Amino acid sequence: MSNQTFNPEIIATSSSSQSRLVGGLHLPEHKAISTTRPVLTAKIADELVLPLTQHIGKQAKPVVNVGDQVLKGQCIAEQDSEISARLHAPTSGIITAIEPRIISHPSGLLAMCIVITPDHQDQWTQLQGLSTTEQHNIKLLHQKISQAGIVGLGGAGFPTAAKIKATKLTTLIINAAECEPYITADDMLLRTYAHEVVSGIVLLMRAIEVQNCIIGIEDNKPEAIQALAKVIASDTKLQNKIKLQVIAAIYPSGGEKQLIKILTGKEVPSAKIPAEIGMVVHNVATAQAIYKAVTYGEPLISRITTITGGALESPVNIEVLIGTKLKDALSHAGFIPDKLAKLMIGGPMMGFAVNSLDVPLIKTSNCVIAGTITEFPPKPEAQDCIRCGDCADVCPASLLPQKLLENAIIQNELKLDKYNLFDCIECGLCTYVCPSNIPLVNYYKRSKQEIRKNRQQKIKSELSKQRFEKRLQRLQQAKQQRELKRKQMVAKRQQASAKDDNNEIQAALARVQAKKQQAVAKEKEAPSKNSTAVQNKIRIDLAKKQLKTEIAKLANVSNKHDIATIQKNITMLQQQIDSLENSIISNETLKKPLAENN
Amino acid sequence: MWKNIFIQDKLHSSNKLSVQQIMFFVLLAAVPGVITQFICFGWGAFIQLVWCMLLAIAFEAFILKLRNYKYTDYLADNSALVTGMLLGVAIPPLAPWWFGLVGVGFAIVFGKHIYGGIGKNIFNPAMLGYALLLVSFPKQAATWLPASSTLLPQPSLTEAWGIFWGYAAVTADSFAHATPLDIIKNNNTLTLNELWKSSQILDGIGGKGWVLVNISYAIGGLFLLYKKIIKWQAPLGMLLAIFIMAFFGWQGNNTSSAASPMFYLFDGATMLGAFFIITDPTSGATSNLGRLIFGIGVGVLVYVIRVFGGYPDAVAFATLLMNLTAPLLDYYTSPRAYGHKKADKGLPRTKS
């Protein structure tokens, strides 16, 4: 590191609780190309496209209409559930469409977007920050963060308002590792806005009520480390609360669970979230967004994105409005379309390729790579696994990727579970090192999806099975009740006849007549039910007749095969009759009580 | 089906060696050992090597064709060449042509493709082929030459060529001589000192030529380690096990004593086995601890068979026996996954 270290105590390069990452690999960085120029403020594009889903969770609900005039920072879509996030107009202009557009997603599919044509006035709506005293009110803090539509800016995009609801936390971990090659957005953010980030961290600590914070940063960002150290050193209060810990640059040290392990030596239990061990991880850019939201009331409408790759003349980090299309973003870095071989959003390990320059940048887009063919040469065809074990050596989750592969191919869910498929963090290192060029991580992603789908279906079918059984039970009960009532009626009638009273008999007859008439009237009222009942009866008769003929046939044939088919037919018919009878019974149970009560 | 869908959606960066390159480096690393073997054993060794490698390619291509594979792709992975090379250096220099044919054919067809081809075989194909030869043709398999021309004249190229095709006036037997391992094995009357004095083959540690060959293979092995193509666990385990076993079995001047640890480390196929044979990823254990145990197992078995068993050298049998245990080793040495209290060992629990 450089010689102007501010306070050696602030920067911890190793500590007793720190531990090494298991597996992992030092990857070629490709970072220096995009840090030569300061952060550039991007021009306002001619059209901004804002997908309604820029976060994990439920899609936001538009609260504007086509043709509406909106101001910069005005809410244009409301969050629609606990886990969702608001959207705001990144600049002033007119809503020109609310329609499906291509979005930033590996599938390349269309999704609902709000399209804004900016008026280039960039006129703010009324903003309201919190005063210094209000900033100590936890409830207000939460409210502000929620209103600003902040999501995790490291790439995952989990709504921050939902994440800070966790309680009983002890440590806030700030992720400034930025371990993936090419990406330098957090690095440049820290160099430029270290003060805002630290202020945001303090607010965040207050919001989640923790006293300790560890900032984890890789040692390949000396300028950012110095900038942070300077801010922290300026205030003894900060020094007591916030620890800046420099870690070795090994991919994927910035993975949430990996970072926790490196910084604290603790592991998040499998299938649990960090809150389970009293920790929570937020990204540096998220901290800055929180600072802006709380002090100025500014919603999340822009972010710093790395625009890099060999197909650009001068890669750079830009502060860009959410919704800016790739082509507009790339134009700030001297885009050379002829050289472009692969257009990627996110880093080369965990990012994904897109094939349109109209894809808009969203809240979570931390990097765009316009790669040349030499940077991303086409990979040769995958070959068979030779069990070399390289993948297991680099796996940061200590899994056995080759075993997972075997079982992913044959979709053996039991074994995939045994080999802890769901502990895979999809870092892609196994694919990176595989000498047989097997796209391992893609198999895992696919398998996870399949298994999740299967489990949901299982739950669904379990539920419908339960419903079906309950229905059967209900029918049975109804049948028994009717039986009981009929017996009672018979008994009553017998009693009545025993009395042998003419008058009473006539009266009873009259009652029966009246009942019949009422029933007829009722049936006229509900002709549809009646007709289906009649139809069902006809069907039953038909089925019974068929059944008889089938049984008759059975007596005449001797061929084994024929007998089997006839028997099948018979069981089918019987089932049909049963179900039809059941439905009639259920219909009648609906009617009967009414008729009998009269 | 999936495979094809995902080829489009690969990871976007990679810089590691491919299988093809790995196999190429293995071949390259064997060059010093192979050359030393040529020098020590003459033209016969050269003929065997070329013959076996050619056969390996031919068999591989034939089987791939039968299996309807795009054989140009798979041939290019060089793995058949490695199998051929290993057999070529294992086969006695003056063996007849059909000897290599049977060995290589069995190795490629039954050792590899019967199981489904590269990556799927349980046994090391080359060792399987060699074991077949050892068991079926013990006489030919034992016809070795002395490792230097000072004792007996070595066959010339034409003689070697003639013996190879079986038309030469001389026979292989006229050049043959027991190997150091044979001599030790068959000795039970002399003390080690006397034995060493009595035999010119056993100069130095155990025959200069053999020791040189072993050292050359070890150098190639170190190159592979440096290139990170093989891992250190299996070779270290094997060599350490042989050393320790031999250390305790070595009783100075006893007539029934086994030879010194150095003798067992630098004779026979020890170094070839340690760096080129048991490091085969496919038929070995895949976890690091598993590899270590695998290596130790091979080492122990090599010593036991050499000293107490019926064969002078034992790398092939020891490797095959340990190949059988590899899946078991993998089951019981699987690492503890992140966030789990302990490693999930053994077979999956079936839902009852």
Ligand code: SF4
């Ligand atoms: S993608 Fe999954 S299995 Fe592969 S190295 Fe990363 S965590 Fe391990």
Ligand code: SF4
């Ligand atoms: S790295 Fe590739 S070839 Fe090696 S064990 Fe893993 S999946 Fe198999």
